[in-house]
Each structure stands twice: as C-alpha cells, then as structure tokens.
Amino acid sequence: MNLxxxxxxxxxxxxxxxxxxxxxxxxxxxxxxxxxxxxxIFGSSSxxxxxxxxxxxxPSSAYITGSLKAINESGLFNVYMVPAGQSxxxxxxxxxxxIGISFPSNFSANLANHSAGVQYYSxxxxxxxxxxxxxLINLILAGTGSTSAIVTAQPVSVSGLGKPVDYYIPxxxxxxxxxxIFSMVYVVPNYxxxxxxxxxxxxxxxxxxxLTATTLFYVVTTFLSDLIIFGIGVLVFGISLQVTLLGVAxxxxxxxxxxxxxxxxxxLAGLYTRDEESAALAANVIFFPMLFxxxxxxxxSVMPGYLQTVAYLLPLTxxxxxxxxxxxxxSIGPVLLQIGLMVLAGIVLFGLSAYIATKKxxx
Amino acid sequence: MGExxxxxxxxxxxxxxxxxxxxxxxxxxxxxxxxxxxxxxGKTTTxxxxxxxxxRTSGVVSVLGQDPERITESFRKRVGILPQDFNFLxxxxxxxxxxxxxxxxxxxxxxxxxxxTVELSDKKNVYFSRLSxxxxxxxxxxxxxxxxxxxxFLDEPTAGLDPLSRRSIQEVMRNLRSLxxxxxxxxxxxxxxxxxxxxxxxxxxxMIVDEGTPEELxxxxxxxxxxxxxxxxxxxxxxxxxxxxxxxxxxxYEMPIKSNDDLFLVLDSISKSRIPVNNISLVRENLEDVxxxxxxxxxxxx
Numbered sequence: 001m002n003l004x005x006x007x008x009x010x011x012x013x014x015x016x017x018x019x020x021x022x023x024x025x026x027x028x029x030x031x032x033x034x035x036x037x038x039x040x041i042f043g044s045s046s047x048x049x050x051x052x053x054x055x056x057x058x059p060s061s062a063y064i065t066g067s068l069k070a071i072n073e074s075g076l077f078n079v080y081m082v083p084a085g086q087s088x089x090x091x092x093x094x095x096x097x098x099i100g101i102s103f104p105s106n107f108s109a110n111l112a113n114h115s116a117g118v119q120y121y122s123x124x125x126x127x128x129x130x131x132x133x134x135x136l137i138n139l140i141l142a143g144t145g146s147t148s149a150i151v152t153a154q155p156v157s158v159s160g161l162g163k164p165v166d167y168y169i170p171x172x173x174x175x176x177x178x179x180x181i182f183s184m185v186y187v188v189p190n191y192x193x194x195x196x197x198x199x200x201x202x203x204x205x206x207x208x209x210x211l212t213a214t215t216l217f218y219v220v221t222t223f224l225s226d227l228i229i230f231g232i233g234v235l236v237f238g239i240s241l242q243v244t245l246l247g248v249a250x251x252x253x254x255x256x257x258x259x260x261x262x263x264x265x266x267x268l269a270g271l272y273t274r275d276e277e278s279a280a281l282a283a284n285v286i287f288f289p290m291l292f293x294x295x296x297x298x299x300x301s302v303m304p305g306y307l308q309t310v311a312y313l314l315p316l317t318x319x320x321x322x323x324x325x326x327x328x329x330x331s332i333g334p335v336l337l338q339i340g341l342m343v344l345a346g347i348v349l350f351g352l353s354a355y356i357a358t359k360k361x362x363x
Numbered sequence: 364m365g366e367x368x369x370x371x372x373x374x375x376x377x378x379x380x381x382x383x384x385x386x387x388x389x390x391x392x393x394x395x396x397x398x399x400x401x402x403x404x405g406k407t408t409t410x411x412x413x414x415x416x417x418x419r420t421s422g423v424v425s426v427l428g429q430d431p432e433r434i435t436e437s438f439r440k441r442v443g444i445l446p447q448d449f450n451f452l453x454x455x456x457x458x459x460x461x462x463x464x465x466x467x468x469x470x471x472x473x474x475x476x477x478x479x480t481v482e483l484s485d486k487k488n489v490y491f492s493r494l495s496x497x498x499x500x501x502x503x504x505x506x507x508x509x510x511x512x513x514x515x516f517l518d519e520p521t522a523g524l525d526p527l528s529r530r531s532i533q534e535v536m537r538n539l540r541s542l543x544x545x546x547x548x549x550x551x552x553x554x555x556x557x558x559x560x561x562x563x564x565x566x567x568x569x570m571i572v573d574e575g576t577p578e579e580l581x582x583x584x585x586x587x588x589x590x591x592x593x594x595x596x597x598x599x600x601x602x603x604x605x606x607x608x609x610x611x612x613x614x615x616y617e618m619p620i621k622s623n624d625d626l627f628l629v630l631d632s633i634s635k636s637r638i639p640v641n642n643i644s645l646v647r648e649n650l651e652d653v654x655x656x657x658x659x660x661x662x663x664x665x
Contacts, residue, residue, distance in 0.1 A: 008466045012452075012459060019454040019490075194450045198416060202446075202506070203467040204439045362416070 001212065005205050009213040017217070027221050031176070031228045038168045039237035050132060052077040053100035053121070055088045061108040063144040070143030076135065088121055098122060099132055101140075111144055166239045169229065170323035171296045176225045177255055178290060178316055180262035181269070183218050185283040188270025188361075197361045207358045215263055215350075222259055223252075247326045254326070254339060258319045260346035264353035271353075271360050290316045318342060367392045367514055367545050368413060373422035375408050375569075382408040384569040385422070390562075392513075395536075395546040397560035399553065401658055405569040406549040407447050410518050413547065414444050427514060440468055443507030447518040447549075449500060453492040457483060457502050460491065464509040477505040481535050497528025504535055514545045521552060533559065553651040563650070567658050577650050584657060585648040587619040590629055593642040603636040604629060620645065 017023040052071070056064050071077055082091045082100075092100050100121035110116035118140060120133050191197050200210060233239035243251070265286060273279040292298065293307060294316035300308055311317050318338060325335045368390035375383040383405045390396040400406050411417035412424060415431035415438065424431060429438050451460055461474035478484045481501040486494060494502060500520055507515055517536065521529040529552070536559055539546060550556055556563050557577045564574040573580055592608075593615050594600055600608045600616045607629065608616040620626050626645070633640065 005467045008463055012455065012463050015459065016452055016454045195446070195448065196450065196452060198446060199449070199451055199506075201416075202439065202444050203464045203509075204436055205467055 001206070001209055002204075005203075006209050006213045006216070009200075009205055009210060010216055013213060013217050017221075026179070027225060028228060031172075031225045032232060034172060034175070035229045035232040036236070038172065039233065049076060049078045050099060051080065051095075051097045052132075052136075053080050053082050053088060053092050053095070053097045055082040055084060055086070055100070055102040056107075057084045058103060058105035058107055063108045063111050064103055066145060067103070067140040067143035070139045071136070074135075074139055076132075092121060099136075101136060166233075166241060167324075167328065169233060169239060169241060170320060170327050172229050173226050173251075173255065173323055173327075174258075174294065174296050174316055174320045175291070176222050176229070177258035177319060178262055178287060178296075180218055180222070180259045181266040181283050181287055184214070184263050184266030185270045185273075185279045186276055187214070188267060188357075189273060189276045189279045192361065193275065195362075207361055208354060211267075211354050211357060215259070218263060219256055219259055222255060226255065241327050242330050243327050244330060246332060247330060250332060250339060251323060251326050254319060254322055254342060257339075257342045257346035258316075260350040261315060261342070264346075264349040267353040267357055271357060290314050293317075295320045315345070365392045366390065367427060368396075368547065369423070369425040370409075370413070371423040373409065373412065373424060374420045375405075375412060375417070376420045382569055383412075383419075386566065386569070386571045388564050388571060388574060390545065390547060392545055393543050394561040395540050395548060395559050397548045397550060397556040397563045398566055399550060399556045399563050399654065400566035401551055404566045406551075406566055407518055408569075409566070410516055410547065410549050411446075414442070414446075414516050416446075440470075440510050441513050443510060443512035443515040445500070445503040445507045445515070445517045445520055447522070449503035451491045451499075451502070451506075453490065455491050456488050457491070457494070457505070458487040460502065461505060461509055464506050468510040470510045472509060472511055477508055480508060480538065481505045482531065495528065497524050497531055500524065500528070500532055501535060504532070504539075508539075512544070514547065515539065516547045518549050519551070520548070521550070521555060529555075553649075553654050557650040565654060565657055572657050581648055581650055581653050584653040586656075587621045588648060589646045590618045590620050590626065591642075591644050591646055592616045592618070592633065592640060595639040595641055598638050600633070600636075600638065603632055603638060614641075 017027075054068065054071070058064075068079065072079060080091075080095070080097060082088055088100050088102050091097070102119040102121065104110075104117070104119065107116050107118065118137075120136070122133070197207065197210070201207075230239075266283060269282040269286065270279050273282050289310075293303070293311045294300075294314045295311065296316070300311045300317065303311060319342065322335045322338050322342065325331045366389045368388075370389065371387045372385045373383055373387070374381070374385050386405075386409065388396075398406050398409060408417065412419045413426050413431055415426075415434040418432055427438065427441050429435070431438070455463075457478060458474050461477055464470075465472055465474065474487065475484065478487050481504050483498060483501045483505065486498055486502075489498075491499065491502065504517070504520065507517070520536065521532050524532065533555060536546070536548070540559065546559075548556070548560060560577060562574070562576055563580060564571050565580070566572070573584065575583065591611075592600060596614060598614075599610075601610070604618065607618045609618070611617045618629055620629070630643075633643075
C-alpha cells in the first residue's frame with residue numbers, strides 16, 4: 001500500500017464528490033434537516049397535551065366534578081366536553097380527537113357501591129392512546145377520592161437529560177453510520193460497468209489502495225455529518241449530553257467500527273449484484289428494516305416479541321445501544337466488551353469484503 | 364533493435380471457446396506494430412494479456428523482459444495503455460486526471476505538456492463527461508503517455524469515431540511514432556494500419572494468418588493490379604481486347620495487369636484501335652484488398 005497514491009485518490013475523490021448534487025446534500029444539508037426536524041419535534045422539555053373528549057351521560061355529581069378537576073390539573077390533557085346524547089365516536093372522528101371517556105348515567109350511584117366503570121374510547125392500534133388509559137383511570141380514582149392512586153404527571157428522565165431530543169442524538173449518529181451501505185453499493189457496480197477499476201490500475205492504484213482511500217473518505221464525511229448534528233443540537237436546541245473525553249473517544253471508535261462494518265456490507269452487496277439498479281435494491285432491502293428495527297427511531301421495547309428478536313439480530317441495534325449507553329448515561333464499563341466485539345466484527349468483515357473485492361474486481 | 368515483446372504459442376480459452384489459438388510474434392523496440400483483424404478475432408484478448416489485465420491459458424509471453432502476469436509497479440511505470448472503450452470518472456477534468464496519473468506513477472511530466480502532445484490544451488478544465496468521443500480518446504492517450512512509457516498499447520484507438528476525429532487521433536499517433544515510442548496498435552481499420560504501422564500481423568479466429576510490413580503483405584498476397592478504362596458512349600473495348608477486357612458497368616472496362624509488359628501491351632492495343640477513351644487508371648491492390656482476401660477466405664473455409 002502506497003500512502004501517496006491513497007492521498008492522491010482521496011483528494012481526487014473529494015473533488016468529484018463536491019461536484020455531485022447528492023453528495024453535499026447528504027453530507028451537509030440532510031443532517032441539518034434531520035437535526036432541525038428532530039430538534040423542533042423533541043426540542044422542548046415539556047410534553048404536549050393530548051386531546052381528550054369527555055362525556056357525562058348522567059347527572060352532575062361531586063364524583064364527576066372531582067374526576068374532571070383531577071384530569072384538568074394533571075396538565076396532560078386538553079379536555080373537550082361532549083353533550084350527553086351525542087355520539088362520542090362521531091365527535092372524536094369529526095374533531096380528530098384520539099382518546100375519549102364516557103361517564104355512564106349510573107356512574108355516581110355505582111361508585112358508591114364500588115362497582116363503577118367508565119367507557120374508554122380509542123383506536124385499538126393506537127399505542128400512544130392506550131398508554132393513557134391507566135393514567136385516566138388513576139386520575140378518576142384520585143378525583144373521586146375512592147382510593148389513593150398515584151399519578152405521574154410528568155415522566156422522570158432516567159438519563160437526567162433535559163430534553164427528548166437529547167435521546168435521539170445517538171440514533172441520528174446510528175443513521176449516519178448505516179449510510180455507509182449506500183456509499184459503496186452504488187460505486188462498485190458503476191465502476192465495474194464503466195471499467196474504472198481497470199483504468200485506475202493503469203495508474204498503479206491497487207484495489208486495496210482504492211478501498212482504503214474511499215473508506216477514509218466515508219469516515220471523514222461521517223464525522224463531519226455527526227459534528228453538524230451535534231453543532232445544531234447544541235447551538236439551536238441547547239442539547240446537553242453528559243459525555244466525557246473518554247466517551248467521545250469511544251464513540252469515535254464505535255462510529256469507525258460501524259462504518260467498516262456497513263461499508264463492508266455495501267461493498268459485498270455491490271460485488272454480488274449485476275448492476276446499479278439491483279445493487280440499490282439490495283441496499284434498500286438491508287437498510288430499511290435495519291433503520292426501523294434497530295431502535296434508531298422507535299424504541300425496541302415497544303415492538304412485539306418476535307420483532308424484538310429480529311432487532312437483536314441486527315448489527316445496528318448494538319451500535320445504537322452502545323452509543324446510547326456512552327452518550328446518554330455515560331456508562332462505559334458495561335459496554336467495553338461490546339465495543340471490543342464491534343471493532344472485531346468491523347475489522348473482520350471489512351477485511352473479508354476487501355479480500356473478495358480484490359479477487360472479484362478485474363483490473 | 365531489441366525485441367520488446369515476445370510471444371510464443373499463446374493460447375487463451377474462455378470455457379470451451381478458444382479466443383487465441385497458439386499465436387507467436389515479436390515486436391521490436393521503436394516500431395509501430397499493428398495487430399489487425401475483424402471484430403472477435405482475438406485482438407483485445409491478446410493485447411489484454413500483454414498488458415497484464417488478463418491471464419493466459421498457456422504459452423510464453425515477455426513484455427519489457429517481464430511476464431505481464433506478474434505485474435510489478437515498475438512494469439506499470441514503463442508501459443502506457445489506452446484500453447478499448449476507454450472511460451474515466453465523469454466529473455473529473457482532463458487536467459485533474461493527468462495530475463492523478465502523473466502523481467500516482469511518480470512521473471516528472473507536466474499535464475500541460477501532455478495536453479499539448481494530444482492537442483487538447485483548450486479542454487484542460489473540461490469534465491470528462493463533456494468531452495467529445497475523439498477528445499476522450501485523446502485524453503486516454505495522454506493518460507497512457509503520462510509516465511513517459513517505453514511501450515504504448517493502443518487498443519482500437521479510433522473505433523467508433525467520426526472521420527475527422529479519427530484523422531486527428533491518427534495525427535497524434537504519427538507524432539508518437541516520431542518520438543520513437545514503441546507502439547502496439549490493434550485496429551480493424553486497414554488504412555490506419557497501412558499508414559501508421561511498420562509491421563502488421565493479421566489475426567483471424569484467434570490465429571495469426573500473415574505477418575510482415577504492409578508492403579510485404581501486399582506483394583506476397585496480391586493477385587494482380589487492375590487497369591480501368593472508361594470509353595465514350597456507343598464504343599466497345601470487347602473487340603480490341605476480347606480475352607482481357609471485362610465490362611464492369613456501361614462503358615467501364617477492367618483488365619487484370621500482372622506485369623509491366625501486360626500494361627504496355629494493353630495500352631498499345633488501345634492506342635492502335637483509336638477508340639475514344641475518357642479515362643484510364645491503374646488501381647493497385649492495397650492492404651485492404653489483401654486483408655479482405657485472406658480474412659474472407661478464412662471465413663469461407665470455416
């Protein structure tokens with residue numbers, strides 16, 4: 001391997017990249033958009049109120065008044081009263097209200113006999129709505145004074161971080177790592193079709209040197225994207241991760257290992273597909289399930305059991321969990337072994353894909 | 364002149380298909396050697412084996428004293444290659460491509476010198492994708508020259524180009540020849556080989572069917588020259604030279620001429636007949652005629 005040739009190709013690659021339309025977009029603009037979107041949605045420390053439709057089919061009573069007072073004072077809901085006799089479902093549909101409760105006409109009388117119930121309205125598939133059900137029951141019980149139910153009005157942050165957007169930083173970094181798949185998957189079939197590898201070999205650039213220069217380029221650009229994400233997070237949304245210098249260094253190791261691993265996956269996908277179109281298809285087949293099942297945007301804990309099993313088979317899951325552990329909880333000791341395994345996996349798979357590339361690519 | 368390329372009984376098969384079937388030839392230092400043949404004859408397979416891009420099935424090959432299957436960095440620094448269907452990175456300018464090649468091959472040449480050699484100075488900052496077909500080939504030649512090589516492989520350098528671009532590339536090749544470079548040229552354009560090559564090998568169905576200077580090949584394989592006589596309307600030459608003259612089209616007669624004696628005899632007969640003649644021309648056989656005859660005969664046999 002010749003360092004001079006690697007640097008010469010890296011310089012040329014940077015120039016060519018700067019001239020593509022999609023390159024600078026995905027390097028700079030996309031992370032900016034991503035961070036601005038997540039920052040805007042999750043950048044506030046207070047949680048938005050949920051709309052709640054309430055209907056009382058019976059006479060007004062101290063129990064009903066107390067229940068409504070408890071619901072209002074929880075600060076979790078914007079309450080909309082629906083007149084008795086009107087269809088609560090119709091009201092919710094026409095006003096886009098996702099949860100509702102109905103006090104039956106005999107509610108107050110039954111409460112005295114300890115057999116009262118309320119009707120809860122929500123879509124069965126609406127997971128957010130279903131989480132409010134026990135909260136509301138507790139509030140009603142507290143409001144009627146029937147029991148000493150405890151209601152947590154505001155969630156307590158486990159990490160001690162101030163804003164939900166902080167929680168998404170490791171996930172966004174995970175997203176930049178997994179992009180390594182796409183970086184390679186298009187290049188290889190394209191270069192093979194145009195016989196660019198052969199042409200580069202005439203300049204004495206070996207395939208190993210080409211791969212080193214290209215991977216180096218992805219490492220640099222990924223760090224740049226991650227810096228942009230951090231920069232906007234800090235400057236615009238005031239994120240405050242409790243991370244040490246050791247944490248930063250270990251995060252960098254995790255990012256590089258991830259890039260090696262996912263670049264290798266992209267390289268293999270590119271090597272074993274006939275053209276750019278089928279390579280893109282292969283990359284998307286790998287990329288999207290990983291993006292949605294590895295806890296990048298949705299917590300693994302909310303998934304059904306069988307999907308959680310799938311999630312723990314995906315390599316990106318471990319990169320996300322490790323980055324969360326380091327960046328959110330400053331918990332390094334328990335993930336050291338995991339980091340070691342990720343480094344090993346990155347090096348082994350990258351080495352294997354590089355070996356196959358040197359054998360399969362002509363020139 | 365030393366032999367810079369030596370090929371002995373070279374064979375290359377792709378599965379059951381034999382692309383090259385035991386060819387032998389040599390190329391001398393400083394000469395332009397052309398491998399001439401129709402499409403699919405085995406030219407590119409042969410040249411790619413010599414360049415070290417492709418592995419041979421059997422035979423002995425030596426290029427600049429090295430086996431091209433065991434390429435070293437020094438081999439690449441001594442050899443320049445313009446491959447068939449040359450292509451490069453789309454958004455790379457001509458100047459940047461040359462800077463990369465020169466730097467990578469540790470050459471002391473300057474991009475401007477090379478661009479001037481191939482008459483592409485005015486396109487130095489133009490992206491590769493925006494160059495015309497002929498300009499792309501010129502850049503390919505410039506890249507092949509960027510290490511100031513002893514030996515240059517030019518594989519079909521003018522294929523698919525318009526006549527103007529082809530002529531321009533041929534001019535560049537003529538300049539290279541005058542610089543004393545050894546050039547290995549593959550082409551299926553016969554006039555290109557005839558104009559540029561010192562020696563030609565005709566390859567067909569993976570075998571070399573003839574080899575020599577263009578003149579030698581013509582002399583060796585020609586049947587006869589042809590005297591073409593065009594007479595005025597209503598006049599016939601058939602009565603004057605009944606055994607020789609063949610009417611090719613109305614008023615145009617062809618007569619095979621094997622020697623100067625034949626020529627004088629025919630001209631004398633025409634002169635004595637006082638037949639009004641519009642035009643007389645002697646058409647000599649060239650490499651194309653010879654090539655067509657050799658390759659055509661091979662194809663008929665197969």
